[in-house]
Amino acid sequence: MQKIEDHSGTKYYLITLKVNGDSYTRAVKANTLLVNVLREDLDLTGTKKGCELGDCGSCTVLLDGKPVNSCLILALEADGHEITTIEGLAQNDKPDKLQEAFVENAAIQCGYCTPGMIMSAKALLTRNPHPTEGEVREAIAGNLCRCTGYVNIVKAIMSAAEEQQ
Amino acid sequence: MGDNYEVIGKSVPRIDGVAKATGRAKYTGDLKFPNMLVGKILHSPHAHARILNIDTSEAEKLPGVKAVITHRDVPSTKYGLSPARWDETIFCIDKVRFVGDKVAAVAAVDEETAYKALKLIKVDYEVLPAVFDPYEALKEGAPQIFEEYPGNVNTEIHQHFGDVDKAFEEAYHVRRDFFSGQRTYHSPLEPHASIAFWEGDKVTIYCSTQSVHYLQYHLARVFGMPMGNIRVLKTHVGGGFGGKIDPTGLDFSAVKLSQITGRPVKMLFDRKEMFYNNRGRHAQYMELTTGVTKEGKILGVHANFVMDGGAYTGLGVASAYYAGALLTVLYDFDNYKFDMVRAVTNLPGCGAQRGHGQPQPRFAFESHLDHIAEDLGIDPLEIRIINARKPKTVTINDFRVDSYALKEALEKAREISGWRDKKGKLPPGRGIGVGNGGFVSGAGYPCYRTDLPQAVAIIKVHDDGSMATLYTGAVEIGQGSDTVLLQMAAEAMGYPLEKMRIVASDTDLATHDFGAYASRQTLMSGWAVKKAGEEIKDKILKTAAEMMLVVPEQLDVKQGIVFLKAHPEESLTFEEVARTYFVKYGQLIGQGSYKPPKLGGTFKGAAVGTSPAYSAATQVAEVEIDEETGEIKVIEAWDVHDCGMVINPALLHAQVHGAFYMGMGESIWEEVLFDENGDVANGNLAEYRMPTALDMPPVTSELVDSIDPNAPWGVKEVGEGATTPTMACLANAIYDAMGVRIESLPLTYEKVWRALKEKREKEKEKA
Amino acid sequence: MYLPDFEYYAPATLSEACDLLEKLGPEAKVFAGGTDVLSKMKQELLFPKAIVSLKNLGGLSEIRLGNNNDVIIGAKATHNNLIDSPVLQEKYPSLCNAARQMANNQVRNIGTVGGNIVNAVPSADLPPLLIALGAKIKLVGATGERVLPLEDFFTGPNKSVIEQDEILTEFIIEEQPFTGSTYIKFALRRSGALAVASVAAAVAMEGNVCRKARIVLGAVAPTPLRAKKAEEMLTGKEITDELLEEAGSAASKESKPISDIRGSEEYRRDLVRVLTGRALRKAINEGHV
Known part of the structure; x- marks a missing residue:
């Protein structure tokens, strides 16, 4: 990681993130969080900030395929890693099956938890294509939703899993 | 229901679903404007202190800081959502009244600089004694928080209808119980956000709000500007639940900071600041006395309540009235007395949260009613059926209730939950409980005194008829109003939903509406939309009649086809008729406006609780208790709702799921706690425990047929009413399981554990 | 923020x-x-x-079998690495289950075992069971390394014996006499909640006789706490319901809980009693779960 200093002595690091298949190189300070690089530098605002402490899951992205809270990851620590955000799921603007299942099952209300919720569900279905309802609930237990009571969210994930079959 | 309709009554997917599922949906905090600054508010570290001096010079010197403002830079006009008590200023002037009170604000080039600048503002305080408990606050000699509220009494209510004392004398049984409800917070997932920028003497504010109108009104009032010079609009809103109806410090600060710097200013609350801003549910202390006949018929009720308002009033006076007003709706009785004192304390100000003021009184009353049923040896569900209000009646406090199917809801809930097989027959540790609730379908009167209509809608059909746009001031905050209102517009016009667009909640481009609160939009905004759609339909039929050489009465229009009722094969498309109209008469526009008739009585506070229509709901839930630890597991829940005609069943049932979820969280897990200095002790989502997917049981949501004559197509509310039965339903289920009554919310594991322990000790003593 | x-x-x-x-x-x-x-x-x-x-330090996240069937867990292993580890699933599935109870899936993908220990939070989920299993830790410093029992590591909330220059690199769980072990957490929500009280138990059973027992309490003292009196009560004894209840009461007396926003001292003390009995029963009857 290359380190640069500006005139005032503030240090910047050159990092490269592979986000949704594309490489981005940016100069960031040590205290820059991954969520802020995604939202502010790359304009990928589908990743939300809800609690900023890893309690709500709104900022969930996949880091090398694993769901993580991007609010608790230094951008420097993500250097060289592959990141998938909610914007990376749709192909040529066609929503992913899981995204469609959320829409069709009325699993979305305010929508603020939705991107993070879908990323957690995506990671689950990739790893475990035919989860039980309990496994679905466990996988999204780190994603709080204030609107839906999770009823239709669980239904949507289960239906997307069935469709994969 | 819905069989005779083309567009309403159908579970179409919400129109913003794909945008939200793909991450394209932009919320206020996602927006970026060129040259934008970031603002932050400095909050008081003391619960009660006099401000001696504020020195902003060091903060101003920090590179990247563009403006620092305090009370000296802004109007001192007092505000509050309800004009009943205007007692808040943009920034504190002489003293701070709770930890988190607003002292100053900064705008800087980025968030980090803004935070650093806050630390450089020096405020000298003289710390004053503080009071955090309403009973303490009401005692003689307690610290006085506001000059205008001697004895810290913010609101005092004494209402008496009929003769309660006489009713108690005549009663076979009179019972008194005491309950309490805790402070909770809405905790929408999206933190509040506001962005302001000026062009000349006009300011635009993007805001995560439940009402663009009220924000526009209050900004205009406080800054002394014409409302027309203030444009308030919103993008997607990540949940509100009552927490985004009041104007916040973000809105006022962003406007001022943007004016000073000439640059757009974005301001956000972090999670803890949301708890400071609060406006969540009041803590309430509720004594209930009820007299009944031997058969369980309620003769009279006395509700004697105390409420902790926190520091500023906002909508709190209405909360206080609501707490008592709606107790009269569910069950029919002729004698009622309501006494309430709302005290101010040195804690964050409370306000309206889903079910506004009445979920806790419902918890109290429904728990109380179970006790009465037990005293009389009547099944708890049966005593509710005995007392359930009938349609076309008027409550003792003058609310006219036209449609009301509570009895049917109770009967259906009894069926689908298997009540008869379960009540008293479940294995040890398991229990089943029932609770009733309901709500207004829109408050009869706006938050401030005005003769404005409740809602206005305009529909504009595109020149060639290929598309139509609905303009409404109704606010989509996740509940689905954009989708539902479009369904209503399409139905009224006879037009396909797929061709409709919406421009909503923008004070410049859309129309007037008071916004998303008091469960008002489906009924009230819906009325305006229906009328606008019907005006379009009239114009289309008249024009088509001219084209087809018939009279309009011979025609109808559905799904974009205008046809002769007698010979449906003879038809024109909506598009060609609309285009003809455009050529002949100009733009095809329909407009609708809705204002309810005069509602309610004439006594003091008679307006609160009035509504064109009332929903009703029964919930039944089953719980399992760990008798050694007190741990509560909610096994399953059933909700049966009388919510009138349903426009979108899928969205409606989703509202019920969410309402039960929130009610369940408040019942068992959620409570805003404070440390000894009055600072929020759990202002995060780890310790303010909203239930996770693992905590949520299966919920069955069902309906009973009901059509309200005062509503468009007979609709009523659902989103708030469905939160109101939950707390008692779970408390009653715990009682059924273990024979212990938890009288204070939340019904924590520890409280259940303690009650069980005390019960065992008592039994031992007896033996 | x-x-x-x-x-x-x-x-x-x-x-x-x-x-x-x-x-x-x-x-x-x-x-x-x-x-x-x-x-x-x-x-x-x-x-x-x-x-x-520590991101550039390789080899610290491995979970493997060492000499003498020792289980070696690299300190950089995440909680989910523990859960997914075939070695642990085979030898100590109880550790997988304990790891699963920490925070939520996203945090378990990032949060490391080493971090869970070094932070020395009294309510942490892994220390009680690791101590019950007799885990040792390796601390590497500028001038050398040392191996010590995890039990001796904690000195108070957020405090431990680690020196400024030291890094926790691995855990060593030597082959144990224990026939069963488990961790029971009592929290106020099913996910994403800190323990109000927790108990780990490890037992070596011979028929119905307990040859050795370790009971470690979490969230009820400034550090994870061995309930030694309760352990002694069980050693060499035939297990009966009464004995387990007595052990629970003894552990309860040994605990030193405080009252805070998650629970009162009195409640926690009673939870220790209940959870101790349950943990022992589980470890006795179900093995390493």
Whole structure:
């Protein structure tokens, strides 16, 4: 990681993130969080900030395929890693099956938890294509939703899993 | 229901679903404007202190800081959502009244600089004694928080209808119980956000709000500007639940900071600041006395309540009235007395949260009613059926209730939950409980005194008829109003939903509406939309009649086809008729406006609780208790709702799921706690425990047929009413399981554990 | 929220890291997953001037069988690495289950075992069971390394015997006489909640006779706490319901809980009694679960 200093002595690091298949190189300070690089530098605002402490899951992205809270990851620590955000799921603007299942099952209300919720569900279905309802609930237990009571969210994930079959 | 309709009554997917599922949906905090600054508010570290001096010079010197403002830079006009008590200023002037009170604000080039600048503002305080408990606050000699509220009494209510004392004398049984409800917070997932920028003497504010109108009104009032010079609009809103109806410090600060710097200013609350801003549910202390006949018929009720308002009033006076007003709706009785004192304390100000003021009184009353049923040896569900209000009646406090199917809801809930097989027959540790609730379908009167209509809608059909746009001031905050209102517009016009667009909640481009609160939009905004759609339909039929050489009465229009009722094969498309109209008469526009008739009585506070229509709901839930630890597991829940005609069943049932979820969280897990200095002790989502997917049981949501004559197509509310039965339903289920009554919310594991322990000790003593 | 400024170092070797820590002094903080460090910094509970990231240090996240069937867990293994580890699933599935109870899936993907220990939070989920299983830890410092029982590591809330220049590198669980072990957590929500009280138990059973028992309590003392009197009561005894109840009561007496926003002292004490009985029963009857 290359380190640069500006005139005032503030240090910047050159990092490269592979986000949704594309490489981005940016100069960031040590205290820059991954969520802020995604939202502010790359304009990928589908990743939300809800609690900023890893309690709500709104900022969930996949880091090398694993769901993580991007609010608790230094951008420097993500250097060289592959990141998938909610914007990376749709192909040529066609929503992913899981995204469609959320829409069709009325699993979305305010929508603020939705991107993070879908990323957690995506990671689950990739790893475990035919989860039980309990496994679905466990996988999204780190994603709080204030609107839906999770009823239709669980239904949507289960239906997307069935469709994969 | 819905069989005779083309567009309403159908579970179409919400129109913003794909945008939200793909991450394209932009919320206020996602927006970026060129040259934008970031603002932050400095909050008081003391619960009660006099401000001696504020020195902003060091903060101003920090590179990247563009403006620092305090009370000296802004109007001192007092505000509050309800004009009943205007007692808040943009920034504190002489003293701070709770930890988190607003002292100053900064705008800087980025968030980090803004935070650093806050630390450089020096405020000298003289710390004053503080009071955090309403009973303490009401005692003689307690610290006085506001000059205008001697004895810290913010609101005092004494209402008496009929003769309660006489009713108690005549009663076979009179019972008194005491309950309490805790402070909770809405905790929408999206933190509040506001962005302001000026062009000349006009300011635009993007805001995560439940009402663009009220924000526009209050900004205009406080800054002394014409409302027309203030444009308030919103993008997607990540949940509100009552927490985004009041104007916040973000809105006022962003406007001022943007004016000073000439640059757009974005301001956000972090999670803890949301708890400071609060406006969540009041803590309430509720004594209930009820007299009944031997058969369980309620003769009279006395509700004697105390409420902790926190520091500023906002909508709190209405909360206080609501707490008592709606107790009269569910069950029919002729004698009622309501006494309430709302005290101010040195804690964050409370306000309206889903079910506004009445979920806790419902918890109290429904728990109380179970006790009465037990005293009389009547099944708890049966005593509710005995007392359930009938349609076309008027409550003792003058609310006219036209449609009301509570009895049917109770009967259906009894069926689908298997009540008869379960009540008293479940294995040890398991229990089943029932609770009733309901709500207004829109408050009869706006938050401030005005003769404005409740809602206005305009529909504009595109020149060639290929598309139509609905303009409404109704606010989509996740509940689905954009989708539902479009369904209503399409139905009224006879037009396909797929061709409709919406421009909503923008004070410049859309129309007037008071916004998303008091469960008002489906009924009230819906009325305006229906009328606008019907005006379009009239114009289309008249024009088509001219084209087809018939009279309009011979025609109808559905799904974009205008046809002769007698010979449906003879038809024109909506598009060609609309285009003809455009050529002949100009733009095809329909407009609708809705204002309810005069509602309610004439006594003091008679307006609160009035509504064109009332929903009703029964919930039944089953719980399992760990008798050694007190741990509560909610096994399953059933909700049966009388919510009138349903426009979108899928969205409606989703509202019920969410309402039960929130009610369940408040019942068992959620409570805003404070440390000894009055600072929020759990202002995060780890310790303010909203239930996770693992905590949520299966919920069955069902309906009973009901059509309200005062509503468009007979609709009523659902989103708030469905939160109101939950707390008692779970408390009653715990009682059924273990024979212990938890009288204070939340019904924590520890409280259940303690009650069980005390019960065992008592039994031992007896033996 | 924001993170205050700090210097960032990502040394390439362990010895470089230890030297750096020694040089930087007490204001430097070792950074593995960072979930705890960053959330504390955001809440202004921690103000490190420098962060020494372990991200470039290879080989510290392996979970493997060592000599004599020892289980070696690299300190950088995440909680989910534990859950997914075939070695642990085979030898100590109880550890997988304990790891599963920490926070939520996202945090388990980042939060490391080492971090869970070094933070020395009294309610942490892994220490009680690791202590019950007699785990040892290896601390590597600028001038050498030492191995000590995890039990001797904690000295108080957020306090331990680790020296400024030391880095926790691995856990060693030697082949145990225990026939069963488990961890029971009592929290106020099914996910994402800290323990109000927790109990880990490990037992070596011969028929119905308990040859050896370890009981470790979490969240009810300044550090994870061995309930030694309760352990002694069980040693060499035939297990009966009464004995388990007595052990629970003894453990309850040994606990030193405080009252806080999650529960009162009295409640916690009683939870210890109940959970101890349950944990023992589970370890006795179900093996390493």
